[in-house]
Amino acid sequence: MTELTGGSALPQERRVVTAIPGPKSLELQARRTATVAGGVGSVLPVFTTRAGGGVIEDVDGNSLIDFGSGIAVTSVGASAEAVVRRASAQLANFTHTCFMVTPYEGYVEVCEQLAELTPGDHAKKSALFNSGAEAVENAVKIARAYTKRQAVVVFDHGYHGRTNLTMALTAKNMPYKHGFGPFAPEVYRVPVAYGYRWPTGAENCGPEAAAQAIDQITKQVGAENVAAIIIEPVLGEGGFIEPAKGFLPAIVKFANDNGIVFVADEIQSGFCRTGQWFACEDEGIVPDLITTAKGIAGGLPLAAVTGRAEIMDSAHAGGLGGTYGGNPVACAGALGAIETMRELDLNAKAKRIEEVMKGRLSVMQEKFPVIGDIRGRGAMIAIELVKDRETKAPAPEAAGALAKACHAEGLLVLTCGTYGNVLRFLPPLVIGEDLLNEGLDIIEAALGNL
Known part of the structure; x- marks a missing residue:
């Protein structure tokens, strides 16, 4: 593997000259x-x-x-040439107008790239935000607007953020939830296919965990009440858990059969991290909505919800947005990051x-x-x-x-x-x-x- 420093001029060597921290x-x-x-x-x-x-x-x-x-x-890399070049040029032109006030091309370009790169050949649209948690919250808003339902289903070991709603979606108490309740209602948690710790062994895990999850949703929530099922295709904070094979396709089929919006949270796993543009591609999963952040912009704060055009358009005009969402400098950084991912x-x-x-x-x-x-x-x-x-x-x-x-x-x-x-x-x-x-x-x- 050749050394690709992403444009960094830093010497690529470990050097310890003091105690750490010094x-x-x-x-x-x-x-x-x-x-x-x-x-x-x-x-x-x-x-x-x-x-x-x-x-x-x-x-x-x-x-x-x-x-x-x-x-x-x-x-x-933390100082990739294309990210620095594009963001610096944008910084010199203008730092902000608010896309909801006067728009700019960079936001549109990022949405075009997301439509091209995310799984599926259907018509897609995107909305841009600042953080992963904000993207997940907006995915829930969009799913609820589209389905006219309220319930949201998430999974054991899942992590989706630190805001009130995303804390409710997150499984782990410490340090993310402890002492911060009460949390948003209408959130239901079901088993995930954690092969290493599945009682009957990893080889049985995928179909058994899917059956358990679907049974719990059906009995405890009612499929007709579920707006969205949200899962990380590789669970991040929960321990880099890859759901056992067959689990995700079964959950997607259940969602599709019952008019439920399937949301892939690719905030940690997206943008080449797993050797594919998005981790859900591994089993051919095509999500209805996909949330991205982290690797999207080379370190600048940007996040997105991308999905089927008819679902994305279900929110009324003015219902999505935020003052800094899709900041022009961050959008320029994202275009530089995607350029780097492609070229290298x-x-x-x-x-x-x-x-x-x-x-x-x-x-x-x-x-x-x-x-x-x-x-x-x-x-x-x-x-x-x-x-x-x-x-x-x-x-x-x-x-x-x-x-x-x-x-x-x-x-x-x-x-x-x-x-x-x-x-x-x-x-x-x-x-x-x-x-x-x-x-x-x-x-x-x-x-x-x-």
Whole structure:
């Protein structure tokens, strides 16, 4: 895999010159503690000065290997040439008019690209927003307007955001929901096909989980009351769970048969992250609506709901929007990110990252019993850590210790999972293979010291 830095001029090397975090970061952390709300956390309190390609440089001169991409955002790198070029040009022209006041071409161009790239050959339209949670909320609004129904069905281990409605949609209590209720009503949660933990085994998981989910919807909610079924085609915060084969097609068929809007939440998994433009393509899923954010704009805040034209047009004029939604600079960044994805064939790069990572991690799994499962696709790979492979008891302490050891050596990694026992790897798709392998070396050494 050639080193594709996405236009970054940063040296693509790991460099640890101080303790991590270093003295300057600690000084900034003290200032932060004094003025930034304590509820805003950070995985690793090193303060960034530059980032690009596969590295993050901090105020102390350390250069960290990036296996996080700002949570799957900087897939094209954090300073990709096309993103910087297009956003800078737009910044010089105008920063804002509000598309609902006087529109501009960039918004339309992004919607045209979304119509072309998202699954399905039907007529599509989009609306642009600022964040993933905002996109999901608007998908619910659109589905309710179209169906004239209220209920929304979501799944165990799902994550959809931190706003009131999306907290209700999200499965995990801590840290996302605890103490923040009451939550929005008419939200119903059903089982998902989590193969590694399915009682009768992964081979039975897809059809059994689908049957259970459909049975619960039918008995407890009533299909005729459901406006939308929302699922991440690869569940992100829940632990990079790939629903067992057959599960998603069965749920889609149930939705189609009952006039329910099927929404694919591709906020973390979209835009080449899994080796396809969108993860739902893996089983040929064509969603009615698809929500995107994160990787769409190379780090600039942008999100979208894209879907069947007749569904998208069901909301009345003025019913969708927001002051900053589809900001012109963010739209320019998105066009630059998509340009980069096409030119560098980042789907192929994601597949190569999967090949390297799964190959190395499989060897580690043979050596270290703490690795219970390896899963994911493309550059969205995870290991689930367990205390014992027979009982599969989650090992969140091991996940925390492993992440801490990696951070100390200059490798940024993230944890996730309903049980806090999953280490997830989201490297920029432009990372060099040398950095990728060096990061895996650090993980292997850290596993040996657990």
